[in-house]
Amino acid sequence: AQSVTQPDIHITVSEGASLELRCNYSYGATPYLFWYVQSPGQGLQLLLKYFSGDTLVQGIKGFEAEFKRSQSSFNLRKPSVHWSDAAEYFCAVGNYGGSQGNLIFGKGTKLSVKP
């Protein structure tokens, strides 16, 4: 069965520092992979997605993620964190057959940013 693991429950970084959030997935075929962000009291918003092709994908708000098939990973990165990036981040794998399907989310990583 498909699954997503985010090993870090909570990460704190200083403003301006680099960030890497880890995500490992389990999926039988080439996965559709996603990162979503949730600000407090809000719904989730898509940051970026990977379907195929270039393994380094760019997203909104300066985020990027790299797909590594050999490691079953899809880690999210940002070179310089801003205080407004404090939020919870969710990795997800798409469970799709054709155009129908749904997302399986990880448990999330909460990011705190120190001034």
Added chain:
Amino acid sequence: DAGVIQSPRHEVTEMGQEVTLRCKPISGHNSLFWYRQTMMRGLELLIYFNNNVPIDDSGMPEDRFSAKMPNASFSTLKIQPSEPRDSAVYFCASSSTGLVGELFFGEGSRLTVL
């Protein structure tokens, strides 16, 4: 453009009462998803519809939960009778066939069952 609209935003009820959560998806989207979020279990898919037809309801916890989508612009999630363990934030999300994996979430309905 209006996003996904959920109501109520907050609901406090007593055990045994019926709860109805409502969702209006983005116009033109043909897929609708109901998720539940708790600290313990994270985000769980309850059910999703495609073209108003339920495709997968395997995540619905038990018979107390039911969901309907009578038309393309409205869906409900009903819990009857409610129990304290149903306390959670319930999210509705919509998407379109051409937007594989790109879900647009509402702001959620926070349910507290006393």
